[in-house]
Amino acid sequence: MKQAQSADGTIIAYDQIGNGPAVILIDGALGSRAFGFMVPLAAGLSPHFTVITYDRRGRGESTDTQPFTLEREIEDIEALINEAGGEACLYGISSGAALALEATLKLGDKVKKLALYEPPYNDDEAARQALRNYKKQLAEVLAEGRKGDALGLFMMLVGMPPEHLEGARQQPMWPMWEAVAHTLPYDAGALGEDGSVPTEKAARIPVPTLVMDGSASFPFMNTTAVALAKALPNGEHRTLEGQTHEVEAKVLAPALVKFFDT
Structure with a gap:
């Protein structure tokens, strides 16, 4: 494990492998x-x-x-870029893709290329209202220290039926997820006020950007990816055949190698 210090003093733990140009991988919600x-x-x-x-x-x-503010997480990425020599390519998945986009907008030429897999933006009004409600409820339960309930809210936001929650709480991974549930507002914040596709922001990102989705994923992910790629000045869209939101590394890695190497 290595460490980088962010601008506000936060210590960011990281691992580094391989040789060549730097690529930083950015997890989505709950990932570590x-x-x-x-x-x-x-x-x-x-x-x-x-x-x-x-x-x-x-x-x-x-x-x-x-x-916390979104800018703090962007500073974390900047600290990692500085550790890598001052420039890097970014890859983000899900809400981590939204964070990667925001970082690229802020950090300019420190980001050489950007790759996004299924950033969960959605222009459907019901989805936008659901995110607004989620943010409000999330703040309330976390203010009371109810991290398990915060995790339950997130699970339902991404499609879990309420009647399945009790079973999910019995899963071996639940305690690990609950331990980082206090960071769920960070992911919600990366999606903006209501999670709508940030086409105006995308239009200000000049770096080559690959926006990907999976053919077996939720239909709105494809709609979002296409809209985002069209808004980017140097955007490219690609659908990975047979992939869901939990994309397989053996399919994703060759796509990223081709894009980052070009």
Whole structure:
């Protein structure tokens, strides 16, 4: 494990493997190095790149500093880029993709290329209202220290039926998810006020950007990916055949190698 210090003093824990241009992998909601979600992808990229995986603030072995703002997480990424020599490519998945987009907008030429997999924006009004309600309820339960209830709200937001929640609480992974549930507002914040597709922001991002979705995923993910790619000045869209929101590293890694190497 290595450490980088963010601008507000937060310590960001990270791992680094491989050689070549730097690529930073950004987890979505609840993800951290302890879960190992990024390990197969990092291994697939490491013959071509120096790959950095990290614990987002408040998760795993990274610390946190309050009050939180989205800018603090962007500064965390900037600290990692500085550790990597001053420039890097970014890859983000789900809400981590939204964070990667915001970081690219802010950090300018420190980001050489940007790759996004299924950022969960949605222009459907019902989905936008659901995110607004979720943010409000999330703030209320976390203010009372009810991290398990916060996790339940998130599970229902992403499609779990309420009657399945009790069964989910019995799963071995539940305590690990609950331990980082206090960071769920960080992911919600990366999606903006209501999660609508940020086409105006995208139009201000000049770097080459690949926006991906899976053919077996939720239909709105494709609609979002296409809209976002069209809004980007140097955007490219690609659908990965047979993939869901839990994309397989063996399919994703070759797509990223081709894009980042070009």
